[in-house]
Amino acid sequence: MLTDPKLKSQVDQLWDKLWSGGLTNPLDAIEQLSYLLFLKRLDDQENARQKQAERRGQPYTPRLPAEMRWSYWSRLTPAQAALDHLKTKVFPEFRSLSTDGESSFARYMQAAECKINKPSLLVEACNLIDQMHISQQNQDVQGDLYEYLLSFLQSAGRNGQFRTPRHIIRLKVQMVDPKPLERIGDLAAGTAGFPVNAYQHILAQHTSPDILEYDAEGEPHNLVGDLLTPLEMEHLKTEALRGYDNDSGMTMLRIGSMNLMLHGIDAPRFYYMDTLGKAFDETAEYDVILMNPPFKGAIDKDDINPTLPSTTTKTELLFLHLILRALGMGGRCAVIVPDGVLFGSSNAHKTIRQKIIEENRLDGVVSMPGGVFKPYAGVSIAILLFTKGAQTGDEVWFYDMAADGFSLDDERQPVAANDIPDILACWQHRHDPAFxxxxxxxxxxxxxxxxxxxxxxxxxxxxxxxxxxxxxxxxxxxxxxxxxxxxxxxxxxxxxxxxxxxxxxxxxxxRQFWVKKTDIQANGYDLSASRYRQVEQDAAFYEQPQTTLNRLLELERITTQEIAELQAMTAVGCVQH
Missing domain, CATH: 1.10.287 (Helix Hairpins)
Structure with a gap:
């Protein structure tokens, strides 16, 4: 959560200027901002390396040509000269920029296109970014700033894939509880929300309590990870997190990579890949998978990896099979699925549910109300939590969420009703008899x-x-x-x-309840909470039939009497006339 009102105001100004400058597509606007932030970041890193060399009395060899540096081209006058230089010199130079040891963002910048066409817009954007002093902010603030930018993605859903609300991401991460030396993957990463939050969770769990600070939403800050060993920290920053996305335009890859970088992952392992396709062959690769895969439409059968079942082309089912393939034995997963996966009656639906329950361990099901993903979609969804290769117990844990702390309409305004703290408490103590x-x-x-x-x-x-x-x-x-x-x-x-x-x-x-495995089996492996949750109905008042009849008779008597009175009045009127 971005708590600095000045920074928030500057981001709002920047967004408004981009919008009024013609970048009305939120994805385009964030992508262009990502480019500018990356260029500013490169310049800040160059300055830091130069100052370090000067302090040590060592010669300094620049990594970036002078004309590529933010401090050079952003100050060119007139504004048209700065824009021309950016378009004709800086962006083309990225095609030859070495990515050795660099981030995936640098790699995807090689195909970048500058869509800022107004010189005045470029100057205003550069000035605002300079005023933010991003490199001087701590890692938390840098990450929160970019998360705040991502919150502007209000209508950019594509092919059933849209940005998962941050509080739902945090819920899933806390439930799976990734550890320092584990390998964590997202096979449809989008803006990289899950890898980022997994990284933050591990740091928070390994930062001394006296260092941590919490904001109004309960999010921890000052995540320094001082309790991690050097080996654990090195693994976390270089090997632990891996993400994939199949956005051929590279927009999501750039945005996701920048999100990781601004949260402290200097060289993100974020790759362009259709993970359902034939080229993706990772098996038993991960200890933890956190995902919100796209679940709209189908994929061409000819494009599906042969290790995945040929009985369905529905992406929401294929991703579940893929997750089971990609997890190592004992690996854990929290994945968002549409409600149809829970109760679909086709053989493909029943097969994957049976596979999760009979060949692995279904740890839990969290049913969520329609509206959690608004304004993108009103579809009801659920979180499936399972462990590869373990055995499902005699009972399965369920939670039927009714509220997530926000209104379930397009506005999604904060409200008091919120089941998430209770979900976490129930999950963490689900095997505690005293609880x-x-x-x-x-x-x-x-x-x-x-x-x-x-x-x-x-x-x-x-x-x-x-x-x-x-x-x-x-x-x-x-x-x-x-x-x-x-x-x-x-x-x-x-x-x-x-x-x-x-x-x-x-x-x-x-809302928390347990369902016997035998009941799930008997119901065709149906996992919808509504099938099993027992809700006591309040007694409703119904009048005694005889009383109702007596009242009807009384109404009839009164009506008959009043009609007779009207007839009498009418008769008198006729006589007088």
Missing amino acids: TAARTARLCDLKAQVAPLKAQRLQMQGEIHRLTFESVIAPDGDETVAAALAQDKARLAELEAQIAPLQAKIDQLS
Whole structure:
């Protein structure tokens, strides 16, 4: 979370200028900003190396030609000269830039295209980036700045792949809990949110508590990883994280690489690859896989890797098979899938669910409501957590999430309701008998508290039902019944206000549940939470049939009487006429 209001304001200004300057596609805007940030980063690194050599009294050989450096071309005047130099000198030079020991971003810059066409826009953007003093910010702030930029991706979903909300990424990472020397992969990495957060999680777990600081959202900062050994730190920064994306335009690869770089991974291992295709042959390569694979449409059968089943072309199913192939024995996975994967009735759907349960260990299922991925899509999704090669126990852990801390509409505004802390607590203590016993006792206590209130509510509903009828048949001008009805409705509202918080706690406590493996098998390996979760329905008020009939008869009597009175009045009027 970017907490510095000045930096946030500068990023907002930069975004507005790009937008008004014609870069209205969010992906294009972030890509162009990534180029500028990279060029500024190269110049800052060159300055740092030069100063270090001067302090040591050593000769300095520049790595970058002078005309490539930000400090040279960004100060050219007039503005048109700076833009011309950027387009004709700097960008073409990247085609010959050596990438030895450099990042994947430098590699993908070789095909970069400058889409900034207004000289004034370039100057304004460069000035704002200079004012941010990015190289002087700590690693947390640099990463948060880029994450804030990525939050502008509001409508850039493509082929079913869109940016996973950061709090959902963090939930998955915390549940899988990657370790320092593990190999962590994302086979459809997009903006590299999962590798970045896995990296941050490991640093946070290995930073002294007195160093850590937390922001308003509970995110840790000052992630120095001082408790990691030199070997662990070296592995984490160079070998631990690997990502792939098949964006042939390289936009996602550049954005993802920059995201990793600004979070502290100087040379990201982020590659262009169709991981479902024939060229990708990694097997038993990872200890942890964290993914939100694209799940829209299908892939051409001829393009599918022969190690994957030929019985389906649905990408959401093929990626599950791929994950099982790419994980090493004992490797762990948290993957987002559309609800259809949980209950689909085709042989392909049942086969992969059976494979996960019978040949591996299904550790848990978190069902999430539709709206979590809005404004991109309103589809309901779930997180599958499993371990390769282990054995599924007699029961499988489920959690039926109802709220994630944000409204489930296109606005996605913060709200109080949030099941994520409870999900993490339940997951971490799912095998703790004391935790389960305390939770069960709390549930029983809440039910005991709410039971008499619900009984009063039921009685009050009956009374309101009666008074509503009596208000209909009350003589004109008689306000006694109406006053009593209004009073009872006010009392009912007070009762509802007392019941609501207790019921909310009861609902949340019942969102965690266990399902027997035999029940899952008997239901065709259906993994949808709604099939198994038992929800107690409140008693609803229904009037006694005889009472309803008596009231209908009374209405008929009154109606007949009033019709007779009208007829009499009509008859009198006719005689007088």
